[in-house]
Amino acid sequence: LVVNQVKRIYQVKNERLRHYHNAVWDNIDDFDAFSIKSIPRAQNDMANSLAISASLMLPYP
Template identity: 50%
Template sequence: MSVELWSMEFDASRSSSGSRAGVVLIPLEGKVIRYAFKLEFQNTNNMAEYEALLLGLVEAKKLHIKMLKVKGDAKLIVKQVRGLFTVKNERLRHYRNHVWDEIEAFNAFSVEAVLREFNSKADSLAVYAALLVPHPDFTTDTYRVELVYRPSIPNNFESWQVLENDK
């Protein structure tokens, strides 16, 4: 179990080339661990951001990280997770609740919104994931690319009629 404070950066987006997510786990000392995910299921930009956050939390738990400081440039998602904004969309509410469930595994946890230019590591991973091209810093012990075929919320993909309204 890691008792040191780790940082995590997450980012995601949806475009005509598909949805993708990037996560960077940063220890106080040691190797930075990078994850790139290509999301192969229908979603929205906000859903992709939640997926990035959830995928990062799952990876942090696998590493037995207990203290985590999370940063992302998705202000809406960060404010929803912090309880500062209400979540009107039911699908996003499921995501937010799932994040809250995952957070319980950590002894210390914080999440903050940062400007896009301060989230470039995670953003570049998301771009490379969309292209399925290795990041320039690729090594097998510090980088992983994964195709994700189902959302983290299993029942969150049945009806896609209101995707445009995910606020």
């Protein structure tokens, strides 16, 4: 879902996610290159756990 939102294939309807989406696009020009790809859920357990933990601990300003 997030990959397709960043690629602007899907709309970002969740207000909290919209802040992160905007932060990505506000800063994307600061990089020489940028790529994003979808990882199958079965291969993404650790990253998913870290993302959930981070989202609970660090509120977006």
